[in-house]
Amino acid sequence: MSNKKWVMLPMLALLVLGLWPQSRSNAAGEQLFVETGWRVGGHVLEFWQRSGGLAVFGLPLGPEQRERTGDGTYALQRFERARVELHPEKRAPYNVELGRVGADLLARQQRNWSSEIDEQLLTGQCRSFPETGRQVCGPFLDYWLSHGLDLGDEGVSYRESLALFGLPLTGTRMETNSSGDRVITQWFERARFEYHPKNPQPYTVLLGRLGAELSGEPPPLPQPAIAILPQTSILQGHTLTVEVKSSEATGVSGMLGSTALAFTRRDGSWLAIGAVHGLQQPGPLQVRVEAALADGRTATGRATIQVIDAGYPVEYINLPPDVRDSIANNREALEAENARVRAIWPVVTPQRLWNGRFIMPTEGVLVSSYGGRRSYNGGPVSSFHEGIDIANAVGTPIIAPAAGNVVLAGTGFIARGGAVILDHGWGIHTGYWHMEEVLVSEGQFVEQGQVIGLMGARGMVTGPHLHWELRIGPHSADPLEWINREWPPSQPGSRGKAMPR
Ligand SMILES: [Zn+2]
Structure with missing residues (x-):
């Protein structure tokens, strides 16, 4: 118990000093290993990639954390075949070292290895290591000499091999490995070599999973179940919801294609509303989700939706000369106006302000539908x-077709005339352009049905009308779909095809 407290204190001290996050914010970035759900970042990832990757170290089995080992207390990360220890007090490449997992596991087995007899089961060239009185021969010596940490030497030097595997601790003898095979085995400070003569090259010498044997096999990673509503075939410019069922998740993030989804917890699941871009290529589109688990791991899941061509017509618009002049004469103001509006769409207010179906924001003739391609x-x-x-x-x-907060209200916009944007929460916004008069102000909360302005012909228009648009994150969607049905759908629909990673 006292150990734990002792471990916590230096971590806090490092946080205060600002040293701890250094390895995480390194330019090398971070990689999620979906097989085990752990991330590797910064110096450790750089080291892992440079010094042998999966074959030498295996997958991560835990987070980067301060931990007490047989050699002391370090910031370290455990892998299937290694324990990577950080030594920020040393300069690169000596700031990352490998733990003596071979020695640790032999000690845990209470094996009296120093007095064991070398059965000399491998023939070929041998090399003696007087430090431990052992020798390494044949295929094991070839493997030892041809692998090493990259310390900047030409080829693979003796000290580089030593840094990776350490000294031989035992001689060779037949042992039963974790897969139940009887194989010629030799233990080193940081590795256990196994000889598999029937394997093709270069797999005749394999490394034991010492890290996993020391820390224990991780529990299986739960796969989040993904449901796409109302169905998995979605028209261009239409709305969908992504529901992730994961009772263990403490947070969920995800992507629809290359667009981030904003998830909100609802009962035992997580829900996001997304829109398929109006110009999205018809065909499969990936939904990827990451669920953060309480134990620090990240479970990932995937589903595929089919994007259906909505058959939107092409509209040929003739702007009158005064509108064309206005565009030509106000390029900078137009740019600023567009930038201001674009900055609003990705804002996600966590609270959902609407409830049930939207209502039409005005009366009149629908003169132009959503999605028409424009020339x-x-x-x-x-x-x-x-x-x-x-x-x-x-x-x-x-x-207002639904309750929301006014996040933009003003007259005199070059393209949009009198304009209002409502934030309905969960990343859903609606915009109202070309108004003659705006009757709300920014920061105001409006109820469904409350008058927000009067129709006009302001901005770049050919006649009086309301342009109404609905945005889900950065993408627009057909707003009529929000009048015809309730979002999120209250009826369960077809389930997305959840696929293994
Ligand atoms: Zn319009």
Whole structure:
């Protein structure tokens, strides 16, 4: 018990000094090993990649943490075949060392190895190690000499091999390995060599999983179950929800294609609403999720949705000369306006402010649907319609289709005229452009049905109408889908095909 307290204190001290995060924020980045759910980062990852990777060290079996070993207390990380110890007081490449897992495991087995007789089961060239009175022969010597830590020497030097495997502690003898095979075995300070003569080269010498034998095999990693609602085939520019069922998860993150999903905990599962981009290529699109578990591991899961071509028409728009002049004369202001609006969409307010279906924000004629590909004044199809246009007389009231906070309200926007953006929570925003008058102000909370402005023909328009758009994170989606049904869907639909990693 006293050990634990003692271990905690230096970690706190390091945190205060700002030393601890250094290895994590290193430029080498971080890698998640989905097989065991642990991440490797910074100096350890650099070291792992440079000095042999999977074959030499195996997978990570725990986080980077301060721990007491047979040699002292270090920041270290355990792998299947090694224990990587950090020594920030030393300069690179000596700031990363390997623990003496071979010696530790022999000690744990209380094996009196120093008095064991070498059965000399391998023939070939031998090398004597007077420090321990042992010799290494044949294929084991070839392996020992041809592998090493990269300390900057030419080829693989003696000291580099020594740094990787250490000195031989035992001679050769037949032992039963963890797979139950009887194999010629020799123990080193940091490794256990096993001879498998029937294997093809270069697999005749294999390294024992000493790290795993020391720390114990990890419990199986639970795979989060992923459900896609309302179905796994989604039209371009349409909405979906991703539900992750994981009772153990303390946090869930995920991606729909290359777009981040924002998850919220709901009862025993985690839910995110996403939108398939209006121009997304039809075909399969990956959903990837990462669930953080209480024990520090990360469980990953994948599902695939099928993106269906929505068959959006191409619209040829002729902007009147005064609108074209306005674009040409206000490039900088337009850029600033677009940047201001773009910065709002990715903001995720954790609290959900809407409930049930949205209602239409105004009355009038639907003159342009969502998704139409647009060519302006005979030019190429360069964009698409990211909302719907409802036309009526100037002064027609515009109401909030759902409760939300006003995060943008103003008149005189070059392209958008009088404009309002509502934040409904969970990364869902709605925008209202071209208004004659704006009747709400930023920071105000509005109820569903509350008047927010009056229809107009302000900004870059050809006539009075409301342009209404709905955004899920950075992507627009057809807002009519939020009037026709409730989001998130309350009825369970088809399940996403959860695949093994
Ligand atoms: Zn529009």
